[in-house]
Amino acid sequence: MMFPEDAPAEGLKKGDKMADFGMRAADIEKGKLSGLVWLADFVGKKDSKDPKKLLVLNFFANWCAPCIAEMPVLQGLYDKYKDKGLMVLSVNFRTDAEKFDATFAESLKIIKEKGVKYPVLFDRFTNRNQLLYLGSKAVLPCLMIINSEGTIIEKFQGEQSHDLKKIEEVIRKTLEVK
């Protein structure tokens, strides 16, 4: 396991093993937090029947307009490839100055507006886990593709994150979709 203090300043990169943390998922319909989920539970290695499982791990902040803009696109990818073994997760990032309750309420509003159905995760206590992935400068948007072994096979950050064509290409290749 890697801790933020051990992570490189640019955050986890392509070829690194993912770091595992538990966070609370949002119950979008009821508008509240639900149970704890762990990132590693969404990678394919634990499910031998679905070895091609692929995780798209996306980070967003309420104030990050490009992050919010790509939400419907990610929902589209999820709908298109979920039967092939794709999982999409979004993790909320907030700065130390942002209060959790207000952030959560606003995020719920955005999620509903954008029609997000895939799990969206929140950490009430810390942003250190997110910084581990994003790097100390917390450049957003940030999207990672993680294979069934828990290895980061692609990382798209900042402007790269808009290259949705390339993202879909990686998904199709890894899931062996013709």
Added chain:
Amino acid sequence: MKKIIAAFAVMFFLFHAAGEEQSAQSKTKKLLVDKVEAAGVEANLAKSLEEALVLDIGKRENTSVVTSAEMQNVVKTAQLKSEMSCEGSDECLVEVQKKLSVETLISGKVTKLGDEYIFSINTINVTTKTVGERISIQGRDLNDLKGKIKEAVDVLLGVSKPRQMFKLKDGEELKLAVMPLTARGMEQTTADSLTSILSAQLNQIKGISVISQDDIKAMLSKAALDSSAECSDSMECVVEIGASLGLSKLVTGAVGKVKDTFVISVQLIDVRNADVVNRVLESYTGDDAELQNAIKLAAYQLAGIDYQALTGEVDFSFNVKKGAVRFGDEEKKFDKPQYSAAGLIPGRYFLKVRAEDDDYLPLQTDVYVAPGAKNVRTINILSKPTPWYKSWWFWTLTSVVVLGAAGTVTAVVLLQDTPDGSGTVTIE
């Protein structure tokens, strides 16, 4: 002829051996369950636990149980105790039980720590007058405690060893957090110090690394400031914090004081399954100086480490020069105000000190030997309160009264007997 003698000898041996075996099997152990003491809890709860204890022991093969109530009815124990002028001490009870030919005395005490009840039970060997097994069980209510009595009695009577829930395997790496221990009936600063000791002790165990208290406190304070989102119980919150830290396990607990009994309760929690994987409960009657030794022992128990080989030492000094000391099973006289012992198996020990000088009260207390540690203490033996007839104020008052009375009498006598010089003397 030799063959016949040999056959008889074999038969005699077999018959004798069978008889011995039968006698051993049918030998019934006589136990006495003393009244369970209610320390800061309802007397009915203590009574119900005593009944449950008697019921469980009574159901077992080769045991015969006598209750304190039965004993009192039969031999008027109270009267006996009073005659022996040793009310309230284990030693006295042992003497009483001897008269009843009971081998083992079982005594218990129930206290409350926060929302949980702690039921401590121990055995006293009547013959050797030593405290045998001790065990504490923890429960939310009477039924919860009752459900755990069987397992506790199994351990007390040596039927089974305490169930160890978690054991750190060789080569296993465990990174964990120790959450600040909750203080119950004592200062939070004491609990915070014990949290630090527990963290440091766990950190010293091979394979365990503990994340810093500063990190945890920073997160906890942020949580307290930051969110009013639902967090229905503390366990849920603690598990969530552990998950945020990316930890598979963490330690929570409380430390409390109920009357003169200290209780340390710590749990090892599996964060992923939100499950308690090991639970340690240490309770003792004695000085708060022993808390740090008790928590060090608890650290090893929590990690499931075999600490028997990590023997410890004690070095006690007393404020009396001569007397007798009983430490665990050992009893000896001392003519220097000091007692020390080494090579001790870590655990809780019973210490009794009796000064040769009759002006001091006997001292009975629990002390701990932590794994690989030396317990150095200065133990103060209290002097007996001075009887009123020996006190300075009594003699001062008496002197004043006596002198006053003497003065008054003298004055009265002098006044009455002195001629006033106004009489008439007639000379014929």
